Amino acid sequence: MLKLHNTLTNQLEEFKPINPAHITMYVCGPTVYDRPHIGNGRPAIVFDVLYRLLKHLYPKVTYARNITDIDDKIYKKSVDLGVSIEDVTSKATEHYHRNLEQLGIMHVDVEPKATENIAGMIEMISALLDAGKAYISNNHVYFDSSSYEHYGILSNKKTEDQQAGARVAVSDDKESQNDFVLWKPISDDFNIGWDSPWGVGRPGWHIECSVMSKRFLGDQIDIHGGGSDLIFPHHENENAQSCAISGKKSFANYWVHNGHINMSGEKMSKSIGNTIYLDDLMDKYSGPDVKFAVLSTHYASPINWSDALLQNAHNVLAKWWGRVSRYDLCVDSGYVDQEVVEALANDINSPGAFTVMHKLFNDVSDASSASRFYNTCINLFGLEIDKCVKQSTIDVDEAWVDDMISRRNKAKLDKDYATADAIRKQLSDSGIVLEDGIEGTTWSVK
Numbered sequence: 001m002l003k004l005h006n007t008l009t010n011q012l013e014e015f016k017p018i019n020p021a022h023i024t025m026y027v028c029g030p031t032v033y034d035r036p037h038i039g040n041g042r043p044a045i046v047f048d049v050l051y052r053l054l055k056h057l058y059p060k061v062t063y064a065r066n067i068t069d070i071d072d073k074i075y076k077k078s079v080d081l082g083v084s085i086e087d088v089t090s091k092a093t094e095h096y097h098r099n100l101e102q103l104g105i106m107h108v109d110v111e112p113k114a115t116e117n118i119a120g121m122i123e124m125i126s127a128l129l130d131a132g133k134a135y136i137s138n139n140h141v142y143f144d145s146s147s148y149e150h151y152g153i154l155s156n157k158k159t160e161d162q163q164a165g166a167r168v169a170v171s172d173d174k175e176s177q178n179d180f181v182l183w184k185p186i187s188d189d190f191n192i193g194w195d196s197p198w199g200v201g202r203p204g205w206h207i208e209c210s211v212m213s214k215r216f217l218g219d220q221i222d223i224h225g226g227g228s229d230l231i232f233p234h235h236e237n238e239n240a241q242s243c244a245i246s247g248k249k250s251f252a253n254y255w256v257h258n259g260h261i262n263m264s265g266e267k268m269s270k271s272i273g274n275t276i277y278l279d280d281l282m283d284k285y286s287g288p289d290v291k292f293a294v295l296s297t298h299y300a301s302p303i304n305w306s307d308a309l310l311q312n313a314h315n316v317l318a319k320w321w322g323r324v325s326r327y328d329l330c331v332d333s334g335y336v337d338q339e340v341v342e343a344l345a346n347d348i349n350s351p352g353a354f355t356v357m358h359k360l361f362n363d364v365s366d367a368s369s370a371s372r373f374y375n376t377c378i379n380l381f382g383l384e385i386d387k388c389v390k391q392s393t394i395d396v397d398e399a400w401v402d403d404m405i406s407r408r409n410k411a412k413l414d415k416d417y418a419t420a421d422a423i424r425k426q427l428s429d430s431g432i433v434l435e436d437g438i439e440g441t442t443w444s445v446k
Contacts, residue, residue: 002057002345004223005300007231007255008154012347015254017222023054023061024217026252028209028226028234029111031068032092033077036099037275038290038305039227039261039268045291046258046299046348047225048105052380053344056336064110064216066209067093070202075190085192089115099278102287104382112212114203118194120211121203124245125182125196133244134182137173141183141198143206145176148240150249155232180237182207206237213251214242224252228259228300256348259302268305276305288388289314295350295381315444317388319435320361320377322444325386327370335375344380353380362437401432405441408434 002015017023027047030040047063054061069089078085125141128134133147145151171177181204186193193200213221219242226235235255242251260267263274281290293313297303337360343353357376364370377383404423411419424434427443435442 002053003347004254004256005347006253007257008250008252010156013254015222017058018220018253021059023058023223024221025051025054025061025063025223025225026209026213026217026221027063027065027224028230029065029067030092030096031071031073032089032096033071033074034092035277035279036096037268037270037277038281038294039275040096041099041103041278041290042261042294042299042303043225043227043258044100044105045103045294047256048382049295049344049350049380050223050225050256050348051106051108052382053341053348056341056380057345062110062217063108064112064213065108066212067111067113068205068208069093070114070208071205072190075192079190095279099282102278102282103291104287104384104387106382110216112216114208114212117208117211117215118203120215121183121207122196124207124211124214124241125203127245128182128241131244133241135175136198137175139185139199139201140171140173140181142174142179143182143237143241143244145178145180145240148244150243151178151240152236153250154239154255155236157232157236180204180206180233182241206234207241209234210238210242210251213238214245219246219251220248221252223254223256225256225258228257231255231257258299259297261303261305263305265304267302281310285310285314286317286388288317288383288385291381291383292317292354296354298351299348314388315433317383317385318433318444319442320373321385321388322435323361323364323437323442324370324374326442327364327367329374330367330371331378332371332375333379335372336380337372337376340376340380350381401427401443405434405443409441 003012004015005011006013025047027043030036051061051063074085074088078088081088125134128143129136129141134141134143183196183198183201183203185199185201193202213224224235239251243249262268263276266272266274268274268276278290289310293309294303296309296313337356340353340356340360343349343356346352357373360373360376364373374385377385404427408420408423411417411423427434431445433444435444
């Protein structure tokens with residue numbers, strides 16, 4: 001039984017799909033103007049694991065993750081670099097895809113771009129105006145937040161308690177400072193826009209996801225995911241405008257949000273310059289190392305990011321691969337260990353699932369158990385542990401390592417512990433880590 005913490009109710013709930021034969025999930029993707037950072041990577045990793053779990057539990061899953069390619073930051077980047085907008089967005093999108101592939105992230109079923117859905121946005125805005133849920137002011141179209149009686153239900157922010165200017169733009173054009181823009185005219189800074197009944201302009205951020213989700217997944221979906229920083233105003237406003245059209249209380253039955261990432265005790269943010277890019281991480285560590293490091297903390301909690309966290313992840317995966325690689329592995333794209341599934345099904349509890357994985361690892365003693373362990377790594381987590389040795393830069397003579405281990409084992413049998421310790425140190429100085437277990441000694445590269 002799958003349970004998820006639902007931001008909408010702030011409760012851990014049993015997952016009850018709209019249609020058990022077809023699960024729908026939408027996750028907010030990146031704004032494509034720069035290299036992806038670890039903050040972009042965390043939701044991709046978390047919801048990749050949920051996607052894999054859902055595909056194991058249900059016959060069909062449609063996962064949509066959008067690309068936001070309409071944004072002032074994109075336009076500014078194109079001006080600063082003297083290149084086209086398409087050049088900025090296409091290169092950033094390719095970079096994002098390349099990093100996700102390095103992380104072992106599955107392809108989503110649908111990846112809509114905002115620029116390809118302008119007609120749908122104009123259609124939804126027109127419907128909101130016709131229904132009296134929106135209004136025109138000074139060439140802008142605004143959503144009337146007071147027209148949706150449940151506004152604030154997701155973020156638990158009462159309308160009267162919200163502070164003007166706190167993540168919501170202040171404007172004299174609004175009837176209420178809680179109202180938000182659906183369509184705005186082109187600006188003097190960036191002469192970018194599309195034709196609409198309200199003049200040449202471009203959509204507001206929130207309407208984009210509502211339209212793309214509705215187009216590809218329907219009026220109401222099972223799961224909407226993203227980072228916790230999106231709860232307000234983005235997801236709150238998505239929910240309000242979507243429900244104003246559908247008449248439902250919430251357009252997603254389960255809202256699931258991952259926590260942020262802390263750097264030296266501070267939330268990672270480009271504004272304070274403590275952002276870590278995925279490229280820089282994977283210059284030193286492998287994609288599986290980074291993925292394991294992210295999943296070693298429960299998705300809903302903040303991550304205290306550090307080199308020690310990454311090094312520990314690398315050491316674990318190198319140890320895992322060092323043992324299972326000694327056997328002839330039988331790859332099975334459908335096999336997963338049920339005990340690991342049960343741990344993950346408790347609110348995507350990846351740390352708990354890794355505890356079970358450590359137990360399974362300790363039981364690896366032949367090709368069959370090694371294959372079961374390896375296939376669970378790949379199929380449930382996308383952890384390609386055979387790639388975790390990327391960090392190593394030394395040229396390993398495996399025959400020499402095996403010979404040194406044999407000599408050490410003989411010294412231990414002869415109770416010549418000084419020689420045994422000297423051999424371990426020699427191997428360690430050469431970048432080789434030994435692990436003694438019930439079935440013998442295995443090695444991995446530092």
